[in-house]
Amino acid sequence: MELRALRYFVTVADELHFGRAAERLHIAQPAVSRQIAQLERELGTRLFDRTPRRVRLTAAGHRVLDAARETLAAADRVRGAAGAAGGTMRIGIGAGFTTRLERGIDALREASPFDVVLVDLPLTARLAALRHGEIDLALARGVHAADGLEVLPSWTEPLLAVLSRRHPAAGRTAVGVDELAESTLRLPSRDQDPALHDAVTSALGPSARLGRPAGTPQHTVVEVGSDPGSWTVLPADQAAEVRSARVRAVPLRPRMTIAGSVITPPDLPGRCAAAHAAAFGDGLTSG
Incomplete structure (x- = not known):
């Protein structure tokens, strides 16, 4: 029996509605239904009476609900004890998080000591690793929702045009996208970071002239530095x-x-999730 299934069960019991429970958990409704059905099979009893118009707990469901809340609370206490004793936090990252990571890790360590393992992964793999329990949290840009995970908006950053120093606009204090219309926009392929790629192309609109996809952001910078006609x-x-x-x-x-x-995973205690968001964020006012 997984803690995740108990967490889903408690959420449905709180909402008495599978759709609203799925929204709270940030996952698709069929995934909630499958977890509840699996839990009922494991326990050998129905936990909910379901009709097209309402959902309500069975007598067995009421009994299981109390035990499930106790189990989840105990799991939270275990996590807290592990953190106080000095555990390991595995953080999924991509490029460009160094300063934010250093500041956030220092802030969290003020509450309790822990070791850090940084796991550098493309965004899609980062989210999959978090779902599978291979990392404990992830930092990402441009992600507004992720199935089965809790997305906590924590900061904003300006987007900057990166130009060759030989580009005509390189000496300006600011540059408009329309002023770069004759230059070729180079971006890493969407596979590298789909959320960031989509956010950039959406923000720039149709006036940007896309060139062939580049490799990583580091490779893109090298190529742009060698070509004053790109950015x-x-x-x-x-x-x-x-x-x-x-x-x-x-x-x-x-x-x-x-x-x-x-x-973060959806079963992370709310106070822990809020502490993580505060540690790595900056009140959504960065830049």
């Missing part, structure tokens, strides 16, 4: 980590931003 877009935190002397990051006009989030 790319990076979030400010990521642009700050670029060490190439051949490019310059210029603010876009009008200002464009991207949201960043801390992503």
Whole structure:
């Protein structure tokens, strides 16, 4: 019996509605129904009476609900004890999070000591690893929802145009997208980070002339630095980590931003999730 199934059961019992429970859990309704059905098979009893018009707990469901709440509370206490004793936090990351990671880890360690393992993965793999319990939380940009996970908006970053120093606009204090219309926009392939890719292309609109996909953000910067007829877009935190002397990051006009989030499993206690979001965030006012 999985804690996840108990968490889903308690949520349905609270809402007495599978659709609303699925919304709270940020997953599809059929996934909730499957977990409840599996739990009922394991326990050998029905937990809910379901009709097209209502859902209500059976007598067995009421008994199981009390035990499920106690079990989940005990699991939270175990997590808390492990953290107090000094456990390991596995954090899924991508490029451009160094300063945010350092600040967030220091803030969390003020409450309790722990070891850190950073796991660098493309976004899709990062979210899959979190769902499978292979990491404990993830940082991501441009993600607004993720099935089976809790997405906690935590910060915003300006998007910056990254240009070759030989580009005509490289010396400006800001540059409009329309002023770059004759230059080729180079972005990593959508497979690298679909949320960031979609956020950038959506923000820039149809006036941006897309070139062939590049590799990683680091490779993109190298290629842009060698070609004054091209440019790319990076979030400010990521642009700050670029060490190439051949490019310059210029603010876009009008200002464009991207949201960043801390992503956690749905069964993480609310107070822990809030602490994580606060530690790695900045009140949604970054930049």
